[in-house]
Amino acid sequence: MYEEGKKLDFSDDRKKRVAKLKKLIMALVITLIAIPTILCIVLVVKLFILQDKVDNILDNRDKVENTTEYIGETTGNVEEGYTDSQTGSESQESQEQSSEEQTTEEQTTEEQTTETPSTEPLPDGKYAYLTFDDGPSANTMSILDILDNYGVKATFFVNGHTGSVMEERYKAIVDRGHAIGIHTFSHDYDNVYGGLDKFEEEIVSLRKYILEVTGKDTTLFRFPGGSSNTIADDIKPYIQWLNDNGYSYWDWNCSSGDATGKKITAEEIVANCMVQADAGYKNLVILMHDLRPKESTVEALPALIEALQARGYEIRAIDERSTLVQHRKLQ
């Protein structure tokens, strides 16, 4: 009895120890599986948070860049409105209309100094010019495809973007029959308006670059912020330089509003452009942007082209036959 009891005790004890050991091994296995799994989950969550942060930073950077651009270019428009109000016009629309009429009147003399008067002026009609600033960008090809779909030509006032992908985009703009113009190499206001030497370098270097990449020598120019920008202390020497060196500079009389910091919808862009169209402008130069975050510009394009054509506009690329639109001129 005693021995059996001892044996029983011994076997119980062993069973307990084995069970304990099993539990220990199980716990170890579970721990070994759980730790990497938890780590993986934590890392994935962190990755998403970081991706979010990167997106936000990129978004904010674009907003800052575009707001600067918008402030410059819009201030230009507003300033122009005030200047024209000296002619006595009351409403903003008539101010802009009067601005356009002045532009048309003065255009003949301007053109003689800026463009070779080789071709006849366009017959009487309604003309609209879609102009895209700041490109090329990841949007360029989509814009070109839409323009091709409608068989219309536009004008791209580009900046200096290097690299083979960008070079393909410059080439596509020219090869597909659109006008290309200079919008300065850097678009950096401090440099562009930091004196005539810098201004000249910004233009000549980009002109050379465009010629090398596309084979097209262009003398079309658009001031960053427009000729009525408030960043340059005095725009006149810059205008004088352009006139003396055979460039024609183009502002706009219709802003699509696509460079506003806030997200603008495609419908709003079309509506903005229709303000002047419905006011009866016969020569419409529309400011738009070829910039990556501006998806609504691309989205708005088919409806915009259709709306312009429905109002009888012929959509053209800027050339020597087009009527100049300039906010500031030398008298």
Ligand SMILES: [Zn+2]
């Ligand atoms: Zn610009």
